[in-house]
Amino acid sequence: MSYCLNPSCPKPVNHPKSKLCKACGNKLLLHGRYHLVKGLGKGGFGATFLAADLALPGKPLCVIKQLRPNTDNPNFLSMARELFEREAKTLGRVGNHPQIPRLLDYFEDREQFYLIQEFVKGNNLQQEVKKEGVLNEAKARQVLKEVLIILRDIHAQKVIHRDIKPANIIRREIDDKLVLIDFGVVKNQVNSIGAGGSNQTAFTAFAVGTPGFAPPEQLAMRPVYASDVYALGVTCMYLMTGKAPKNMDCDPITGDIDWFKYAKVSDSFAEILTTMLEVAVKSRYKTAEEALRALDLENHVDSLSESMLSFPNTSEPPNTSISGRSRGGNSRRNISSSSRTSHTSVQSNSTSRYSRNSSSRTSVGNNNHTSASKVSNAPAKPVKITAEEILNAYASGRKDFGLKDISLQDLQKADLSDSKFHNSKLVRTNLQGADLSRTDFAHCDMRQAMLRNADMSKSFFKSCNLEGVDLRGTNLNNSNFKNTKLKGANLCGANLKDTNLTKEQIEEVKTNWMTIMPSGKRGFW
Structure with a gap:
């Protein structure tokens, strides 16, 4: 069949040998060489088509993106033309990557702008999930690493994709490599020209990404490299759960997506995805390179931990x-x-x-x-003990767990109030939502522990190591933090009222406007 490019055509499908559209009389052959086979999709600022290039031997398939400025204003069209050329040059530059479709041509035809790109045969990741089911953690890690490498390369050219999602990542049929498509809403950080005095291009002013996958700063028209990192985190979340963000619960305090209950994921990988999904840009990985380093380091640490735990303590x-x-x-x-x-x-x-x-x-x-x-x-x-032993001991009335190694244990939502953990090791222990009020953690090693939404009011953290701990939404009211190490801890949405935290300690942690500071004010010291 032949497809008509006229946006207002009532019946765009025509006979394959037709030269003119029977419904509107529009020419069907674009630019004298491109025969449109079918429509692939429509957006707020254009449409995408599959076409055959009749000027080349074998009539190879290509993808045509039609950009439609919805205005008759000549000044706007002039600006759109200039910005379109800049966008095309950006796409031509990133298209040299082996996992990004090449830009084959670009031109204007009857005040419509066209980008001609290489056609990649294969299924996108959204189609894969619907057909084959959700990905396990190992496969999700592979996807994450491969796409992060692509993002690292385009970010190195100062380009932000702005629309990372499962439908825009294709598994190429010929070699199973992932290909990142749909750069129609890219933002060139260096060469963007303001439309009406702003810092957005004529097209990016309309296309700001996909709701649910785009982070808040991108929806506010201020995208950064970390915006692509966030969208990729949401993509991995979808691949492991099969659920779109709009179909998941959201933490009312921090605004974070509560996706863990829908997927089986290790604490270490969950920690990386959680950092990618931070609502606040300052708490998120700033670049794809930073996220890649964390992923590589996490793999190394997990292997080291497993080898250490596989040998008994002969001493x-x-x-x-x-x-x-x-x-x-x-x-x-x-x-x-x-x-x-x-x-x-x-x-x-x-x-x-x-x-x-x-x-x-x-x-x-x-x-x-x-x-x-x-x-x-x-x-x-x-002395190393298990979560079950802790819970049984507490149920029998014992609350002194000093000098114990409870690392990597799952004590989520446990009631351990008024306990004593002094000199104990709780590295990467999961205590999310636990009742730990009035608990003694003096001299403990709690690095990278999960303490999100826990009640730790009136607790004692003197000389405790809380580096990299997740304390989002945690109640820390009236707690003692004398000589406590907090570098890299996440206190977004935490209640720090009436604590003895110093300004120096606050500067080392992540906070947001929902954090209640020691003064009792939200977001302000």
Whole structure:
């Protein structure tokens, strides 16, 4: 068939051999060489078509993008013409990338502007999800890394794509490589000319990306490189859940998308996606390169952690017990899931050489500590325990979990109020939504822990390491942060009223206008 380019044509489909449209009389052959086969889609400022190039041997297929300025104003058309040429040159520059369609031609015809691009055969990622189902974490990681590399390359040319979404990422049939398409709304950071005095081009003034995938600053017409990072984060979220952002719940405090309940994802990968999806630009990865480094580092850290956890602690003495009750007369307890029972408690055996030092409050007697200190002056090593053992111990009335290693455990929404975790290790522990009010975390290592929306009011963090911790929406009212390390912590939407946080500490963390500062004012010291 032949397709008519007239935007107002009532019946654009014609016979393949027709030269003129039967409905409106418009010429069907564009620029004397392009035979339009079918329409591919329409947007607010134009349409896309599949066409055959009759001027080349074999009549290869190509994609034609028709840009339609919706005005008869001659001044606007003159500006649109100049800006269209600038946009075309930008597309020609980024089109040299092997995973971006090449720009083949561009021209104006009857006050309509056309971009001719290479046709990429394959399914886009939206089609893949609908046909084959959602992606697992491993496949989502592959997509993320491959597209981040493409974005890194176009950002290096000072170009922002502005419309990253599953439908604009095609898996090329010939080699399975991902190809980023639809650069019709790119923003050239260097060469943009204001339309009516603004910093937006004539076309970007209409096309600001796809709702749900575009971040707030882009919808406010102030896109940055991090805008593409956000949109790619939403794309990965869609690939793993099959749900569009509009169909997911949103945190009423922080504005974040609550997507974790729809997908099975590791804490480390979730942390990277969470940073990509930060509403505030200053809290997000600033560039694709920065996100790539985080992804590579996360893979390295995960491999290192797995290799360390795969070997038992051979230095642990045979008479160490995690429970006050031993089974079968054996005082050493295996901490595997097969040996956990409802009688489990978290109390060290009175003969354990892992007694606390004098700066810690413990349930072990002073005589044991004295004898232990005579044996060695080395600092005591935290005893590794599981989330189940913590919960069972707390349910039985024990609240002292000092000098324990609870890293990587899942204690989401747990009630552990009034507990003591002094000198314990909680690296990357999930305590999201937990009740930790009036809890002692003195001298703890809590780096990169998930504490989002937790109640930690009136808690004690003296000399605690909270670097990189997620405290978004957390209630920290009246908590003590003396000598606490907070570099890189996320306190967006957190309640910091009546805490002793200093200005120096606040400068090291991420906050937003929803953060209640120590003064009680939102967003202001």
